[in-house]
Amino acid sequence: MTFRHRHLLGIEHLPPQDITTILDLADSYVDLNRRDVKHSDTLAGLTQINMFFENSTRTQASFEIAGKRLGADVMNMAMQTASLKKGETLIDTALTLNAMHPDLLVVRHPQSGAVNLLAEKVNCAVLNAGDGLHEHPTQALLDALTIRRAKGRLHRLTVAICGDIAHSRVARSNILLLGRMENRVRLIGPPTLIPAGATEWGVEVYDDMARGLAGADVVMMLRLQKERMDGGFIPSEREYFHRFGLDPAKLGFAAEDAIVMHPGPMNRGVEIDGTIADDINRSVIQEQVEMGVAVRMAAMDLLARNRAAKPGGVYV
């Protein structure tokens, strides 16, 4: 097994075999997490810092649990209230933390590319926990693991990603990953929420749920941010739910055994009907959360093994 990366900044630079490597290792961590004693000493003695420049509960908790189960010393820093208010630049913050010799840095930042910039300036492994509208690689990996376990494979599936694609880093990472694993990806949403140039991404674009969902094996719903519902992108919440919200009737267009996914947190009654979200035969939303911890353990484990790699070396 070779996994030659210094950082996990996005799916863009991950070849298929590396994706498989992470998912295989994550499978074993799923088993660990289901035991009574959920602990390993893989990362014992290493320091993990979670830097969140943007609010997060779920992702941060997931990374924290992942680190703790592997025995790392985990520290959380809520950056949106800290040094940025004092006018410190991102680079200075990075250098300050770097001087404390962390081994793993988990970073979320509201601006695209900010995590890449930070990764250039530190000596440790950096995991992107979401940067602006760019990438959210661990989310795509946990989605992939969920699909692989539910469907038995991660190729030749038709995956429909529905909703606010334009403002979703989850969608971008998923499109890259699913495409790389040779799946058929469809994007469904109102044209105002489909990014410019999306048709050139090797995906099919629909503005109609019935046609877009036809025969889909996986239905991935995206969260619609409250601030986008004010008439700027869509006319109203209720029109959106009527046209693009996932209800039993619309789900009927998908394959009979289609699974329903959502990266959370959900807006019930906006993008997804409550009965579907709770339907244990269709919804794998809870599994996604479980896989999240396992995938993050796997990613940190693999990066920690490479942490001696020098900047500018063969590792990306």
Added chain:
Amino acid sequence: MSDLLLTDARLVDPEAGTMATGAVRISAGRIAEILTQPTEIEEEMLRARNICDCGGKVLAPGIVDLGAKVCEPGERHKESFRSAGRAAAAGGVTTMVTRPDTTPALDTPEQLEFVTRRAAQAAPVNIRPMAALTKGRAGREMVEIGFLLDAGAAAFTDCDRVVTDAKVFSRCLTYARSLGALVIAHPQEPVLSAGAAATSGKFASLRGLPAVSPMAERLGLERDLALVEMTGGRYHADNLSSAAALAALKRAKTAGLDVTAGVNVHHLTLNEFDVGDYRTFFKMKPPLRSEDDRLAMVQAVADGLIDVISSMHTPQDEESKRRPFEEAASGAVGLETLLPAALRLYHAGALDLPRLFAALSLNPARRLGLEAGRMAKGAPADLVLFDPDAPFVLDRFALRSKSKNTPFDGTRMQGRVLKTWVAGREVYTAT
């Protein structure tokens, strides 16, 4: 000043559109004679006291760079007249037409006099400052266009800030017309392009960057041209970058409006993909465009639809560039890289040298009413001698500008300036 004879040069004449081999005699800061007959040249060489052998390299009218920013007053740590002047001389730029987007904006005759005085003390090349079009570049009240003209303002522009109020802009055009003043704008629909860091499309979407369609430029240009038609003003659309805007420009020129246009060299040589993994030295305003747009702009220069190529020299220090892409400052330094970058078009066969120097020297000089830019008897002896084929790899720390924010760092380039003269005085010699 004693006479100087430049011999064995390939002479670029952008007015005639021709190249010739010959010699140039300089006297009292002007071109006294252009000699192409071998016998004439030999006779002249016997008489001349100072001879410079150009070794068969190219001698052209010095570049008139329209829209270079020198950060005096306000941000001298980014660029001063001394550093910009040295960079210009080394880049073959003999006249810098400087932008007024300093801190504070250059909008009074007193400030213009300060800048003129500083420039004369510190810079070895000609400097013609432009003034803001509205006070504080705020887009509300026009500056003292008459006084500023008397003080030597070359043109009037709010640079990248669009005068959003059409009434204010039309009055500026009308008032400027009565004085023969040139109004320069960087056309853009300001609401559509607000906050954009990239050109909308596949690349910007994948990178998750806020983006704008090139249509915003066309919208801005169409509005400006309609107001020019309404007022009869003199107008130069600078920093154009997109194919979408060109049809409107062509229509205006065909209709006989007093309109010219410019492009900066980065939009002729780079495209949106050069940004790669968020390289902020490639962040420009307007943002780099698609390859189709770039090719259309090159063609527009070749056809003469676009009149002027400039560097849009914009010094930024490391602190303002070493930030997440969205919040990083825009712009690049270009005084020293303008010529080698523009020569890419020559090497690619898109333009010949006379055409290139029409865009770099002759057209901007003409548009601003300057005598420079010509290879003709009586013209100021502002000249650049360069080897268009000499290859080199650019090292940004070798640049003379105080700021080193060039997108060409580590790039292989072709074309080296050997000597630069301003009014017959040698201001740069390559070592």
